[in-house]
Amino acid sequence: MFKNDLTFRTPLMNAAGSLGFAPEPRSAIFMNGESSWNSFGAFITNPVSLRPRLPSANPQLIESSGCFLLHNGLPNPGLSAVLKKYSRRWAQSDIPIIVHLMADRPDETARMVRVLEGLENVVAIELGFAPLLAADIILMALEMSLGELPLIVNLPFDQVLTLGARVIQAGAAALSLAAPRGALPLPHNSTGAPLITGRLYGPALFPQSLDLVCNACRLGLPVIAGVGVYGNDNAMLMLKSGALAIQVDTALWRGDWLPLPGSFSLV
Secondary structure: OOOOOOEEEOOOOOOOOOOOOOOOOOOOOOOOOHHHHHHHEEEEEEOEEOOOEEEOOOOEEEOOEEEEEEEOOOOOOOHHHHHHHHHHHHHHHOOOOEEEEOOOOHHHHHHHHHOOOOOOOEEEEEOOOOOOOHHHHHHHHHHHHHOOOEEEEOOHHHHHHHHHHHHHOOOEEEEEEEOOOEEEEEEOOOOOOEEEEEEEHHHHHHHHHHHHHHHHHHHHOOOOOOOOOOOOOHHHHHHOOOOOOOEEEEEHOOOOOOOOOEEOOOO
């Protein structure tokens, strides 16, 4: 496989699902007077599937202590519609674009990767997977997608240490952390109401993700850290622990994130 070395101005990027499908010129991520996107090393798109995907029938955002649960079904208009609307903006962007693909079906994933390989300023692909997906499917999707672009494999917490080494040996450039899943009841529901499952976000998750990154780095795994990173102090701890870079998710919605200095290489 041909791998480009990905060198970025800063080890900061957004996590998939946090900032849309392309950098928005009018958005203001940082409040320090600097242009928002100058502080990013890369922009990661919302998750993209081959075919359009509708939202969940009952999307939910449920708050808990130090975190919140998001259940939305990962809606998106499908690869063709995303490319029609955003590929020109990707090419014209001042920062590299990493496209996050929903990679549960290896044959479809490989088809999407082949299309993306010819696009200007798309520098890598991040492969995301449904929870509880078999390791063999993840490895098959990775192996079928190997090609000109580096592949980042976004793994659930419980698979980073058990599957990470096999993923890197199979050709991935790096691992990234998927938001862990949890379950919460709907607020003000009567006892016995069904629980809502979804992805968890928030600063309360940081100790767990830091421990995971430390253990992965001790094993020599190239990890892009994230999940629960809500400030520069969190980000610097991740980098000092050996992370290649940082993905920030919902903390970016506050609009007060400060840029990180330096540059780094993914592979």
